[in-house]
Amino acid sequence: MINIDFECENQHQFEGCFKDYESFKKQQEMGLIECPLCNTMNVKRIYKGCSIHTKKSKEGQGKTPNFWQYLEAFNNYVKNNFEYVGNSFPDKARAIYYGLEEKKNIYGDVTPSEAKELVEEGIGVFPIIDTEKLIN
Ligand SMILES: [Zn+2]
Structure with a gap:
């Protein structure tokens, strides 16, 4: 549902x-x-x-949120609304795509070649850039 x-x-x-x-x-x-x-x-x-809610702080007031803030908001949305399946992402994505499992939103870890295979099979995947790893 x-x-x-x-x-x-x-x-x-x-x-x-x-x-x-x-x-x-x-x-x-x-x-x-x-x-x-x-x-x-x-x-x-x-x-x-x-919708993306950006906090208005003193220094940030009136400023357009930067690229990283948008990315973070996007990542948070995925984390809050998608189910994390870890390394089994390629298997799960295929199972859902081919109707073996109930349709749902998932996210997880893939290698670049696994992601390429999924795309070639016509399975809609979207890369997530992990801002925590990049920034911290
Ligand atoms: Zn009405």
């Missing part, structure tokens, strides 16, 4: 529960998603989890 956030034309925010991403797509395409408060079908998906 996956949860997806929506907002309707009257700014009601609600969460929809779907079997998987496919069934969400299907229902969205058919216009079957309606607001539980006002029953309008004019709803759009919102991405609550993706």
Whole structure:
């Protein structure tokens, strides 16, 4: 099951529960998603989890967050919302891709050649740059 956030034309925010991403797509395409408060079908998906909140400190005020802060926010998002599978990432990613395991978001460790193989197989992987290792 996956949860997806929506907002309707009257700014009601609600969460929809779907079997998987496919069934969400299907229902969205058919216009079957309606607001539980006002029953309008004019709803759009919102991405609550993706917003980046930057702390405003004295010296940082008014400054655009730098690249590392964006990276860190991205990494935190992944760490909070994805399941860590360590070295078994290539196996897990394949199992999910080929439908042997339930669809979910995962992250883990791969070697560059393992990552290349996954990409060549058409499995969508995204590199994470570990800011903690780079900065500290
Ligand atoms: Zn509504």
